[in-house]
């Protein structure tokens with residue numbers, strides 16, 4: 001798991017580092033990394049000049065020192081321009097840039113340069129960034145974007161806020177060079193799209209964890225319940241699905257598809273779409289009486305339920321096995337849920353669960369997911385372009401992102417089945433939720449284009465799972 005750190009935690013870590021290393025130089029290390037990325041982007045460009053957009057803070061210091069490093073790094077002269085957006089920019093940084101031959105320009109000249117220069121270094125604001133940009137800076141950002149001029153953002157594109165997912169008007173970076181740890185804006189949509197490729201640079205500052213992580217490829221590989229020589233269908237996990245309805249039989253098929261292709265040892269289907277499920281998946285065990293007792297290690301409920309059905313949900317919860325609670329089952333939850341439940345709402349469902357506006361959830365998804373966790377005592381996987389899995393102690397894990405193609409009706413039903421299979425195999429709800437979202441993202445990524453959720457499950461999941469063990 002890779003920690004995602006708040007701006008406050010970074011500031012505290014830097015303060016501790018400076019007390020332990022009086023007079024130490026972090027800016028030099030940061031600037032070196034920014035210069036390196038700028039040099040890479042400059043190589044092969046027709047125009048060799050670099051425009052630095054400089055604000056008042058340390059972010060500008062990083063950008064200006066980086067520009068000053070460029071002639072030495074590239075072994076030749078580099079035309080440099082500095083636009084100090086404010087009256088006073090970082091003094092030592094500006095002096096270094098001037099020493100390297102930089103010319104100070106005003107807003108008008110910066111706007112002209114923005115569509116013809118080789119690379120722009122955005123050093124207007126970083127951790128101290130306020131939302132949005134002053135008009136003149138926004139005009140420069142837009143001109144650069146229209147002319148496809150590469151932008152290197154220092155720490156994060158100016159206009160974004162480090163701890164927020166909101167896509168405020170900002171520079172659109174090709175590369176964002178950040179230090180110590182990634183922040184939420186780097187990994188969570190829609191802000192993340194403005195960051196381009198994020199290069200994380202270790203500048204040797206240890207930082208305290210803040211309870212949010214991003215799942216890594218190593219986690220996905222090692223948490224997947226690989227079968228061994230002594231595995232049988234029970235040790236691999238029996239997942240029960242009470243999903244679908246006469247109105248939405250497809251949801252039952254999609255959930256079963258997800259569970260089978262994630263590697264469930266056995267799928268038991270106990271719902272109203274028995275005939276269609278058996279016709280499509282002969283390996284599924286589906287008793288004639290859906291209420292007949294049968295061994296399951298996890299349940300999946302709610303996908304394709306047309307409305308809340310407290311009795312149907314309570315019947316399944318009585319087994320006291322980990323349960324995925326999806327879609328229709330998310331309304332009308334009992335006052336207390338047994339341990340190990342995984343709720344899988346999208347933003348609209350979470351908004352309804354919390355009686356708030358959907359836009360509030362979208363503006364601060366993590367806070368709302370944490371509120372739902374506090375109210376229900378369950379683990380919550382909030383679905384969307386960025387998927388957050390929050391467990392009862394508040395710890396959050398951000399799943400691997402998938403292609404935008406995944407935004408189709410039915411992919412949530414498949415996801416519930418994937419999560420159910422992982423719960424039945426013994427993963428805790430937190431890992432199962434983040435893993436399910438990541439596996440589905442990987443499956444969709446290896447089958448690019450407009451695919452049905454069943455195609456992603458049937459063709460993408462097995463290949464994505466096998467590829468986890470392929471040599472890099």
Ligand SMILES: NC(=O)C1=CN([C@@H]2O[C@H](COP(=O)(O)OP(=O)(O)OC[C@H]3O[C@@H](n4cnc5c(N)ncnc54)[C@H](O)[C@@H]3O)[C@@H](O)[C@H]2O)[C@@H](O)CC1
Nearest residue numbers: 026027030056057058059125126127128129130132155159
């Ligand atoms: N503390 C250190 O020594 C280190 C700091 N580093 C850099 O320093 C940055 C933090 O420095 P600061 O605390 O000085 O903060 P910033 O450099 O982010 O600057 C904050 C200033 O920018 C102005 N500002 C904020 N948002 C704006 C916006 N949207 N438009 C226009 N002006 C805006 C604010 O009024 C404030 O004066 C980090 O992001 C990182 O780039 C790195 O050099 C690593 C080491």
